[in-house]
Amino acid sequence: MIGRIAAFGRLGLDIVSSFGRSGRFLAGVLGGVPRPATGFPLLVKQLYAVGVLSLAIIVVSGLFIGMVLGLQGYTILSDYGSEAAIGQMIALTLVRELGPVVTALLFAGRAGSALTAEIGLMKATEQLSSMEMMGVDPLRRVIAPRLWAGFIAMPVLAVIFSVVGIWGGMLVGVDWLGVFEGSFWGNMQSSVDFVDDVLNGVIKSVVFGFVCAWIAVYQGYDCVPTSAGISSATTKTVVYSSLAVLGLDFVLTAVMFGDF
Amino acid sequence: MAQRTTEIIVGLFMIAGCAALLVLALQVSGLSPKSAESTYTIYANFNDTGGLTPRGRVSMAGVTVGTIESISLNTETFQARVEMSIHSDVDNIPSDSSAVIRTSGLLGEQYIDISIGAEMDSLKEGDTFYSTQSAMNLERLISNFASGR
Numbered sequence: 125m126i127g128r129i130a131a132f133g134r135l136g137l138d139i140v141s142s143f144g145r146s147g148r149f150l151a152g153v154l155g156g157v158p159r160p161a162t163g164f165p166l167l168v169k170q171l172y173a174v175g176v177l178s179l180a181i182i183v184v185s186g187l188f189i190g191m192v193l194g195l196q197g198y199t200i201l202s203d204y205g206s207e208a209a210i211g212q213m214i215a216l217t218l219v220r221e222l223g224p225v226v227t228a229l230l231f232a233g234r235a236g237s238a239l240t241a242e243i244g245l246m247k248a249t250e251q252l253s254s255m256e257m258m259g260v261d262p263l264r265r266v267i268a269p270r271l272w273a274g275f276i277a278m279p280v281l282a283v284i285f286s287v288v289g290i291w292g293g294m295l296v297g298v299d300w301l302g303v304f305e306g307s308f309w310g311n312m313q314s315s316v317d318f319v320d321d322v323l324n325g326v327i328k329s330v331v332f333g334f335v336c337a338w339i340a341v342y343q344g345y346d347c348v349p350t351s352a353g354i355s356s357a358t359t360k361t362v363v364y365s366s367l368a369v370l371g372l373d374f375v376l377t378a379v380m381f382g383d384f
Numbered sequence: 385m386a387q388r389t390t391e392i393i394v395g396l397f398m399i400a401g402c403a404a405l406l407v408l409a410l411q412v413s414g415l416s417p418k419s420a421e422s423t424y425t426i427y428a429n430f431n432d433t434g435g436l437t438p439r440g441r442v443s444m445a446g447v448t449v450g451t452i453e454s455i456s457l458n459t460e461t462f463q464a465r466v467e468m469s470i471h472s473d474v475d476n477i478p479s480d481s482s483a484v485i486r487t488s489g490l491l492g493e494q495y496i497d498i499s500i501g502a503e504m505d506s507l508k509e510g511d512t513f514y515s516t517q518s519a520m521n522l523e524r525l526i527s528n529f530a531s532g533r
Contacts, residue, residue, distance in 0.1 A: 165387060171394045179397065208493050215412050280401030287404040290412060306451045307493060309411070310439030316413040326405075 146342045152263045153271055153341075166269040174235045174270070174337075175277030179284070181234055182227060186285040189226065190292030193217060197293075198301050207301070211308035212315040214293035219316060219325045220381070223286035225373050228332035231278055232365035236340035239270050240361040243344025244354035252345075267345060271337045278333025279326050286325065324380045331372060336365045423450065423469035424509040428483040428496070433464040434519025435494050436485060442468045442496045449474045452496065468496065479505040482515040494519060 197210045243266065246252050252262040290312075297303045316322065340361045347357035430436075433455055442450040450470035458465045470477070480501030487494050507513075 165391075168387075168391050168394050171397070172390045176393050176397045179400075205488060206493065208488070219408065219412065277397075280398065280404075283401055283404040283408060287407050287412075304441055304448055306439055306441055306448070307495075310437060310451075311493065312412055313439065314437050318409055318413040322405075322408045322413055 170273035186288035190289030194293035194296030208307035211312035224329040240344040248349040274337025282329035
């Protein structure tokens, strides 16, 4: 009995100390501002790995999600004879919710897991400690570019996702099912507000990008340096990022669109 | 991969992001896309436009022949002035036609339906409909019915 209580206490201490370590880690990463001359090429390289290489999955899923929204929306709305509202339905769903959230989930699976595995392997093969021996700060050299790359790439990907999704919805709604194009765009434009909907969606994706990149690099940096440790750290990255994104999405939606 | 190639691709990626944001700003939430079709403009004055919105459709016998450009208030007559652009291949609308605001379905969006007149002359660029019929206001209809008028 006492043993169980002690185990429970140890669990709590572990959780609190891992929060503390990740906070100190974040402060260490953000505190060391890299010199532009050396930092910029590293950042560009990571932006390529994290952002450009994720583009294919983002564009393809965006297209299909938009097309499915178009089909489902048409089926439901045509019961009420208001299938012209399909444009505003697709645009609002994508710009407010699905764009940022689905992009973040895909991003955690595609880029976050890769970041964790890469950094974890660097730690396991003692590349990070050899960097420290040479007087190079691994936080500044390895971690910071990856964190910033995730932070920058995520909103860009989310905006591209939304645009491709709306285009896919238009493809199905207007070109296939025959909704009048003018009322498709007209309803959309009269109901979507740039600041309230588009910019709030972008803010959401900035937050998600930050959280996903932070979790990914921290899990890699903090992993047990064995093959089993790297594998569990990669799993944790995907699970924690997804949970954090969905939980934060509720909080942000309540703050942005809730009536209080 | 060479550093320069990577930089170019990342630059294109960032440009694509900015372009996507621009599309969201202009096409999805704001300014109208330019239609390539040539049109001419006619006007109609309504006592009540109801839920009519700009970029809604103008139809004739159920076929879409144009779009609503803008709705403004005429401060002298206190009527709503609706500007609509009609496709220029429909250039023979009789001048005594009337513009009627209708609703598609029970809850659908409102649009302008042109009911055809019999005059030989046709409406030209800048002309105004002689007779119009305002939006059906369900609440007013019910209250008229309830008060027995």
